[in-house]
Amino acid sequence: MTSFNESAVGIAHVYRGTFVHSTYHKAVEILEDRLLGVDTEGKIAFIGSGKEVDSLSQKWGFEALAVTQLGQHEFFMPGMVDTHIHASQYSYAGTALDLPLLQWLNMYTFPVEARFKDLDFACNVYTHVVKRTLRNGTTTACYFATIHTDASLLLGQIANDFGQRALVGKVCMDTNNFVPHYKETPEESEGETKRFIGELLKKKYPLVRPVVTPRFAPSCSSALLGHLGEIAQNNHLHIQSHISETKEEVKLVKELFPDYDSYTDVYHRHNLLTDKTVMAHGCHLTDGELKLFRETGASVAHCPNSNISLCSGMLDVRRVLNHKVKLGLGTDVAGGYSPSMLDAVRRTLDTSKALTIQDTQYHTLTFEEVFRLATLGGSQALSLDEHTGNFEVGKDFDALRVNTDAAGGPIDLINHGEEPKVLLEKFLNLGDDRNIAEVYVAGKRVVPFVDRP
Numbered sequence: 354m355t356s357f358n359e360s361a362v363g364i365a366h367v368y369r370g371t372f373v374h375s376t377y378h379k380a381v382e383i384l385e386d387r388l389l390g391v392d393t394e395g396k397i398a399f400i401g402s403g404k405e406v407d408s409l410s411q412k413w414g415f416e417a418l419a420v421t422q423l424g425q426h427e428f429f430m431p432g433m434v435d436t437h438i439h440a441s442q443y444s445y446a447g448t449a450l451d452l453p454l455l456q457w458l459n460m461y462t463f464p465v466e467a468r469f470k471d472l473d474f475a476c477n478v479y480t481h482v483v484k485r486t487l488r489n490g491t492t493t494a495c496y497f498a499t500i501h502t503d504a505s506l507l508l509g510q511i512a513n514d515f516g517q518r519a520l521v522g523k524v525c526m527d528t529n530n531f532v533p534h535y536k537e538t539p540e541e542s543e544g545e546t547k548r549f550i551g552e553l554l555k556k557k558y559p560l561v562r563p564v565v566t567p568r569f570a571p572s573c574s575s576a577l578l579g580h581l582g583e584i585a586q587n588n589h590l591h592i593q594s595h596i597s598e599t600k601e602e603v604k605l606v607k608e609l610f611p612d613y614d615s616y617t618d619v620y621h622r623h624n625l626l627t628d629k630t631v632m633a634h635g636c637h638l639t640d641g642e643l644k645l646f647r648e649t650g651a652s653v654a655h656c657p658n659s660n661i662s663l664c665s666g667m668l669d670v671r672r673v674l675n676h677k678v679k680l681g682l683g684t685d686v687a688g689g690y691s692p693s694m695l696d697a698v699r700r701t702l703d704t705s706k707a708l709t710i711q712d713t714q715y716h717t718l719t720f721e722e723v724f725r726l727a728t729l730g731g732s733q734a735l736s737l738d739e740h741t742g743n744f745e746v747g748k749d750f751d752a753l754r755v756n757t758d759a760a761g762g763p764i765d766l767i768n769h770g771e772e773p774k775v776l777l778e779k780f781l782n783l784g785d786d787r788n789i790a791e792v793y794v795a796g797k798r799v800v801p802f803v804d805r806p
């Protein structure tokens with residue numbers, strides 16, 4: 354039920370047509386001929402039958418003629434949630450995929466990230482990545498920036514300016530033997546993290562929040578991990594990092610942290626595993642580690658493009674879900690070469706099918722399940738599902754207006770009377786940004802872009 358006072362908050366927009374979303378019980382729920390009202394605060398005020406337009410317009414005080422009617426081949430779906438993306442690495446997306454993780458970081462990633470000290474360079478890359486992801490339907494993004502506080506604040510400002518919901522992390526790392534100018538001292542990292550959080554919160558951007566971001570255990574001393582755990586705990590903040598992406602990395606963590614039971618235990622004992630933690634990859638986590646994820650409420654960001662592109666491993670998503678660990682999808686630009694969550698959906702299905710080729714008894718993920726992971730699952734993984742992830746009264750209206758029949762688009766053949774679920778399947782497998790006619794975040798239309806000051 355609505356939690357707000359109906360008389361105090363008016364209706365800003367009403368849409369009529371097909372709505373496709375996930376619920377906690379159903380991977381895909383199709384709502385045909387519905388009326389959905391969005392209030393002046395961007396929240397879903399009501400969802401009713403299209404046939405009730407007259408009574409609903411009286412009850413909620415909107416003109417029946419002002420209703421926006423979707424076309425025959427259109428539907429609304431929830432905006433997609435990218436649970437793991439390196440905004441800074443967008444500068445070399447689509448290249449440099451010929452080395453395994455640890456060498457890849459040293460050879461390509463660290464030298465590029467070091468350039469974000471230059472705010473003009475940062476502004477250009479960050480503007481492009483925010484626009485590109487929004488246009489591709491990412492309404493919520495959980496970003497890694499770089500170690501530079503001012504450039505990370507700029508990323509927060511750009512996300513706010515374009516109206517994207519975002520968690521933004523200033524990267525923390527005090528260990529880097531290969532590119533020594535791209536690291537901080539533990540004191541700098543702690544102090545700059547506090548400054549970043551303080552300054553970002555002071556801006557009061559409605560949809561942008563800071564996330565405490567130790568790069569990963571091999572880049573951080575125990576002292577730094579401890580400081581960051583304390584900062585997150587004291588300020589009830591989100592936390593993001595990487596875990597068990599490659600076997601070589603797991604071995605390195607064993608060598609660097611010999612007194613810990615596991616890679617997960619390293620984060621856990623530094624207070625970095627909470628119900629607001631999202632850890633990328635997790636390809637090589639043991640059952641015991643997944644149990645610790647479940648107990649703490651930490652989640653996994655599955656990044657299949659990156660896992661394949663850097664030959665890191667294939668995450669068994671079914672196993673993670675069977676452990677009742679929250680899981681969302683991530684593009685992991687630029688280990689993953691595509692900034693589109695539609696690509697993450699497809700690569701998730703590919704990986705699941707590759708596991709099925711290896712083991713014919715494997716319980717392959719369905720496209721319906723993967724649709725849920727890209728939307729509601731991602732919002733759960735980021736502990737934002739109170740606000741976004743599906744079409745529930747009281748949640749923010751974060752939505753994509755999908756037109757499967759867009760002129761010049763990639764879907765050529767739509768049969769007469771094709772079921773909405775088939776249209777969804779075609780969009781997920783064949784569609785691209787040409788099929789995303791409009792993007793809404795918290796009720797505001799953010800795509801197509803309008804000129805901003």
Ligand SMILES: O=c1[nH]c(=O)c2nc[nH]c2[nH]1
Nearest residue numbers: 462568569595659685688
């Ligand atoms: O895919 C990845 N991208 C990164 O930037 C990174 N840093 C640590 N571990 C990482 N994995």
Ligand SMILES: [Zn+2]
Nearest residue numbers: 439595633685
């Ligand atoms: Zn990453």
